[in-house]
Amino acid sequence: MSATLQLRVPNRIEELPGVSEAVEALGQEERWAQDVTYAIVLSLEEVATNVVRHGGGEPGSSEIEIEVTSSDDEVRVEVRDDGRAFDPFHEAPEPDLDAAVEERQIGGLGVHFVKVLMDETSYSREGGRNHVTMVKRRS
Amino acid sequence: MNVQVENHDKVLVAKVEGRVDSSNSQDFERQLQGAIGEDVKAVVIDLGQLAYISSAGLRVVLLVAKTLGQRNVSISLCALSDPVQSVFEISGFNRIIQIYDSQADALAAAG
Numbered sequence: 001m002s003a004t005l006q007l008r009v010p011n012r013i014e015e016l017p018g019v020s021e022a023v024e025a026l027g028q029e030e031r032w033a034q035d036v037t038y039a040i041v042l043s044l045e046e047v048a049t050n051v052v053r054h055g056g057g058e059p060g061s062s063e064i065e066i067e068v069t070s071s072d073d074e075v076r077v078e079v080r081d082d083g084r085a086f087d088p089f090h091e092a093p094e095p096d097l098d099a100a101v102e103e104r105q106i107g108g109l110g111v112h113f114v115k116v117l118m119d120e121t122s123y124s125r126e127g128g129r130n131h132v133t134m135v136k137r138r139s
Numbered sequence: 140m141n142v143q144v145e146n147h148d149k150v151l152v153a154k155v156e157g158r159v160d161s162s163n164s165q166d167f168e169r170q171l172q173g174a175i176g177e178d179v180k181a182v183v184i185d186l187g188q189l190a191y192i193s194s195a196g197l198r199v200v201l202l203v204a205k206t207l208g209q210r211n212v213s214i215s216l217c218a219l220s221d222p223v224q225s226v227f228e229i230s231g232f233n234r235i236i237q238i239y240d241s242q243a244d245a246l247a248a249a250g
Contacts (some may be wrong), residue, residue: 013162020160020191038191038222045193049161097231101204109194109230116229 003030007066011052011081012059016045023068030070032138039117039136040068040075046110047079047088047132055083055130073139074119079132086130087123089115142170149180150249152242156188159196168199172206179212181249185242187218197230204236213237217245 005026009015020041027037044066051064065080088111095108114121120135140157153174159167175182184200186192200216207214215237219227227233239245 017158017160017162020158035222035225038226041191042193042226045160049193049195095231098234101201101208101235104201104205104235106198106201109197113194113226113229 001030002069002071004070005066005068008063009048009066010060011055011057011062011064011083013049013052016048016052019048019066020045026068026070030075032070032075036075036136036138040077040134043114043118043134043136044068044077044079046114047134050086050088050092050110051079051081051083051130054086055081057083073137075136075138077134077136079134080129082129085125087125088132089121089123140167142167142174144174147246148250149178150183150246151175151179151181152183152185152246154185154188158191159189159199160191160193161195164195164199167196168202171199171203175203175207175212181213181215182207183242183245183249184214184216185218185245186216186220186223187242189220189223192223192226194230197226197232200232200236213249215239215245215249217242 007019009019023041048064062082067078069076092111093108095112118134119137122133124131140159140163143154145152153171204214217239218241
C-alpha cells in the first residue's frame with residue numbers, strides 16, 4: 001500500500017498548521033504509529049519554518065512544495081523551495097545540550113530534532129532550488 | 140492553544156491545552172508571561188493536555204525559565220505525554236528544568 005500527499009503553500013508561517021493537519025490525516029489513513037506521526041509533523045514544521053524565516057524572500061512571495069509518500073515500511077518527506085541556498089543539516093548551529101538554563105542559547109533546536117527523529121536526512125541544491133529529503137522508517 | 144491559570148497559594152499553575160507551534164508560539168509566550176504575577180514564588184506548567192509542541196514552543200519555555208531564574212522563582216513541568224516527553228528529552232531541557240509525573244507531585248515539591 002502506498003499513498004502520496006502533494007502540497008504547495010505560500011512561504012508564510014500561518015500556512016503551516018494546515019500542512020500539519022493534512023499530514024496527520026494521511027497518517028491516520030495509513031495507520032502510522034503515534035511516534036512516527038509526531039516525528040514527521042514536527043520535522044516538516046521545523047524545516048518549513050526555517051524556509052520561511054531564513055529563505056530570504058518576503059512572506060507570501062514564493063511557494064514551498066511538499067511531498068509526503070507513505071509506504072508499508074517508510075514515510076518519505078520532500079521539501080523544495082526557491083529561497084537562498086541553505087543546507088540545514090550542515091549550516092545550522094548545533095545546540096549545546098549540556099548548558100545550564102542561564103547559558104542555554106535560544107534556538108538551534110529545530111534541525112537537531114529532525115536529525116534525531118528521522119532515520120535519513122539529505123540536502124541538495126538543484127536548478128536554483130533547495131531540496132530537503134527526510135525518511136522515517138515505520139518499524 | 141489555550142493557557143488556563145490557577146493560583147495555589149503563591150504557586151501558579153498554568154495548564155496548556157492544544158498545540159504550540161511556530162504559528163502561535165508568540166501568543167503562547169504572551170499568555171504565559173502575562174499570567175505570572177509579581178508575588179509568585181513558583182510556577183508549575185501542566186502539559187497534560189498539550190498534544191503537540193515544536194522547537195518554537197520549547198524556545199518559549201526556555202525564555203520563561205530564564206526570566207523566572209533571574210527572579211529566583213522556581214519552575215517545573217508536569218504530566219507530559221510520551222511524545223511531548225521525548226521532545227523535552229531530545230532537547231536536553233529535561234536536564235535543566237524539573238519534570239514531574241503529575242501536578243500533585245509538582246505542587247508538593249513547589250509548596
